[in-house]
Amino acid sequence: MTSQENRRITDAGTLKAIAHPLRMRLYRALFVARTATASQLADQVDEAVSLVSYHLRKLAEHGLIEEAEAQSADGRERWWQPSSYGFSIHEEDIAGAPELAAASAAFGRTLNEQRTAMHGRFLDERHTWSEEWRTASISSEWLPRLTAAELSALGQELEAVLTKYDQAARAAEAAGDTAGRENVAVHLHGFPYRG
CATH class of the missing domain: 1.10.10.10 (Winged helix-like DNA-binding domain superfamily/Winged helix DNA-binding domain)
Incomplete structure (x- = not known):
């Protein structure tokens, strides 16, 4: 399993x-x-x-x-x-x-x-x-000025939100609710860069 x-x-x-x-x-x-x-x-x-x-x-x-x-x-x-x-x-x-x-x-x-x-x-x-x-x-693209700690916290929060939606969708699908569902790709990148 x-x-x-x-x-x-x-x-x-x-x-x-x-x-x-x-x-x-x-x-x-x-x-x-x-x-x-x-x-x-x-x-x-x-x-x-x-x-x-x-x-x-x-x-x-x-x-x-x-x-x-x-x-x-x-x-x-x-x-x-x-x-x-x-x-x-x-x-x-x-x-x-x-x-x-x-x-x-x-x-x-x-x-x-x-x-x-x-x-x-x-x-x-x-x-x-x-x-x-x-x-x-x-x-969309966001270009905030963050500290490393803030970027880490942002990543954790985004992961929690995506996990919540994915688990709810899997539960609904397991219960037979498949109407209107499609595979969705969510790609997130968060990294430092210099000009």
């Missing part, structure tokens, strides 16, 4: 495993689907089932995903699910460890590229969404 906790990644092997672009796409697709087979995920990412199966096994080797209870009578297919509610990488775990820092940077770049591509796809396909969804979509 998927743990409701956020997994903290502290080793280079796991960071390298998730930094692979296809593995990140597979993890995201599996997180959204909750459970899926390699065949179902292969259709979503437009890759061969054998390649997807290989990368799913790599994610499983690092404990990022796990086998799930079969969702069909076909016992030949393996079902997968995320092993935790998500994962996180903390600066204090990679500080002073060059290999971890490099793996974390590679992961961050992969994630940023995929997030940018997702948002770009929405912008390109925006006209295919209803007016309600187009109006509900959010795109």
Whole structure:
């Protein structure tokens, strides 16, 4: 069963495993689907089932995903699910460890590229969404002058708000309330910069 906790990644092997672009796409697709087979995920990412199966096994080797209870009578297919509610990488775990820092940077770049591509796809396909969804979509930039402590507190508050909405949506979905629900991506970045 998927743990409701956020997994903290502290080793280079796991960071390298998730930094692979296809593995990140597979993890995201599996997180959204909750459970899926390699065949179902292969259709979503437009890759061969054998390649997807290989990368799913790599994610499983690092404990990022796990086998799930079969969702069909076909016992030949393996079902997968995320092993935790998500994962996180903390600066204090990679500080002073060059290999971890490099793996974390590679992961961050992969994630940023995929997030940018997702948002770009929405912008390109925006006209295919209803007016309600187009109006509900959010795109803003804030440039406050904060201390490191204030930025940390802001991040914690935003995470709490997003967690509240996600948990409520999952509960509603589990109760059968699926009308009008779509997958929604919320990407937040908060970082210092100099002019």
